[in-house]
Amino acid sequence: MRPEMTLSPGLRVALLAAALFGLAALAAFLLSPLLIPILLAFVFYAVLEPLSSRLMALGMSASAASLSVLALLAAVVAAVLSWVMPQFSAQVQALQQRLPYLWDMLGGFIERTTRRLEELTGIPVEGIELGGQLAERGNAWGQAILTQAPAIVMGTVLVLLIAPLLTFFLVRDWKGLRDRMLSLLPNAHFELGWLIYGRVARQLQRYVRGVIMQSAIVALVATTGFWLVGIDTPLLFGVLTGLLNVIPYVGPPLAMIPPVISVLGNPAADPWLALWAVIVVLVAQVVDNLLVVPSLIAHSVNLHPLVVIVGIIVFGHFFGLLGMILAVPALAAAWIIVAGLHGGLGKPNVAPGL
Amino acid sequence: MSRHPLWQNLFRPTADRLTESVQLWRATPLLAGISGRKARQLVADMHHRHYDTGEYIFRQGDVGAGAVMLRSGSVEIRAGATVLAELGPGDFFGEVALVSEESRTADAMATTPTELMFLMRSNLDEWVQRSPRAGECFMRNLAHVLAERLRRANKQLSGQGIHAP
Numbered sequence: 001m002r003p004e005m006t007l008s009p010g011l012r013v014a015l016l017a018a019a020l021f022g023l024a025a026l027a028a029f030l031l032s033p034l035l036i037p038i039l040l041a042f043v044f045y046a047v048l049e050p051l052s053s054r055l056m057a058l059g060m061s062a063s064a065a066s067l068s069v070l071a072l073l074a075a076v077v078a079a080v081l082s083w084v085m086p087q088f089s090a091q092v093q094a095l096q097q098r099l100p101y102l103w104d105m106l107g108g109f110i111e112r113t114t115r116r117l118e119e120l121t122g123i124p125v126e127g128i129e130l131g132g133q134l135a136e137r138g139n140a141w142g143q144a145i146l147t148q149a150p151a152i153v154m155g156t157v158l159v160l161l162i163a164p165l166l167t168f169f170l171v172r173d174w175k176g177l178r179d180r181m182l183s184l185l186p187n188a189h190f191e192l193g194w195l196i197y198g199r200v201a202r203q204l205q206r207y208v209r210g211v212i213m214q215s216a217i218v219a220l221v222a223t224t225g226f227w228l229v230g231i232d233t234p235l236l237f238g239v240l241t242g243l244l245n246v247i248p249y250v251g252p253p254l255a256m257i258p259p260v261i262s263v264l265g266n267p268a269a270d271p272w273l274a275l276w277a278v279i280v281v282l283v284a285q286v287v288d289n290l291l292v293v294p295s296l297i298a299h300s301v302n303l304h305p306l307v308v309i310v311g312i313i314v315f316g317h318f319f320g321l322l323g324m325i326l327a328v329p330a331l332a333a334a335w336i337i338v339a340g341l342h343g344g345l346g347k348p349n350v351a352p353g354l
Numbered sequence: 355m356s357r358h359p360l361w362q363n364l365f366r367p368t369a370d371r372l373t374e375s376v377q378l379w380r381a382t383p384l385l386a387g388i389s390g391r392k393a394r395q396l397v398a399d400m401h402h403r404h405y406d407t408g409e410y411i412f413r414q415g416d417v418g419a420g421a422v423m424l425r426s427g428s429v430e431i432r433a434g435a436t437v438l439a440e441l442g443p444g445d446f447f448g449e450v451a452l453v454s455e456e457s458r459t460a461d462a463m464a465t466t467p468t469e470l471m472f473l474m475r476s477n478l479d480e481w482v483q484r485s486p487r488a489g490e491c492f493m494r495n496l497a498h499v500l501a502e503r504l505r506r507a508n509k510q511l512s513g514q515g516i517h518a519p
Binding site: 344 | 395403
């Protein structure tokens, strides 16, 4: 009789984790056109699920409860958009008008600097026309982005149509689907599968809810700050600061760039306002780190900062901005899965002699 | 409204089996004082699994994810070579895992072909979230069950001349 081949527990964990992450990567690749609406639907699900569960407990059918919470979400989103969008579009238009001046100013600055450099060193600096070219290109580039805004808006509208549909099916059917998938596990790993699922679900749900609250608070603080110091488009930059705050370490410095550019691009604005814009983002960060993170986020993920930074860079390289946003929850979930498999695999499941 | 069988959840217990399972659970102290409707909602989310003779349900040291009830067959609870308990249909065990992620303190092994119902902590949490009052009642019942198990363990230890702290 041929002896049965056995794998060491460590190798089993490594192989299983590699298979799981390979499947997840394949799924992300195949679903890439729908990745944003799917992720948005999961975020909505994390927020809406407690309410739909309560409605179902009151005797409402799963479909009716899902529709009700979705209708509520649509009403809230519509109310917020009807209030915010006119201001938002006015602020984008104001920024669009300032862009030519900004690029001209940047080009002029580079030209002046290169001339000064030539005078000081006596060495001719090539690309004296660089400033002018940059101004032209930058201007065209900025205008192109802003003129593509309608297409971007259409894409967003499509996402906003698909995401609620997916949210409806998630709220209605996710638990049944999850139960079916976990029921496919063999007896030996059935409890372990549920254990890991429970840990990942709890952590991701805490993280998503915490991050939504965190972004809203940072956006509110930043908007108020920008308004107090006298920056023209406080809501636009405040919301942007809140959204970029989702990306750890990298997001806050990125959030400083748009208001600084806007101030420097406004001929009528005091250049010192740029410094104030940076201070506002820093104050929002202080509030975030001292008050919001300890109470909302600290316990939801427990990753080393170096792991987070490397993860953001790698995920950002492969999946862009979306990857940077997803890096932390994806790494946290991967860590729980590997730790759970490591702790739970490796014992025989049949009594010796039976 | 009749639904085509193709679209039904094939893994959900059928109505008769569900009623039978609800009756088994309602006979335990865990569901004492909980309405039939709420009990049915909880039991509908449980998971039915079949184990062969000699197959472990869990091992000592495994982190538990839920409690287990026997629908049919028999299970031995063992610590090493010592058999601590022999369980039959209607008995439940592993309920400590409904409270916290503790390691199992003994092995549980099927001694005949056995059908089990698992009540997972995740499912219980969801049910408690949906039905806070029934959830409170369940948790109180669970505390009574755990206290009773502790009292019996203390009595057993005292009988052996060992006194619990």
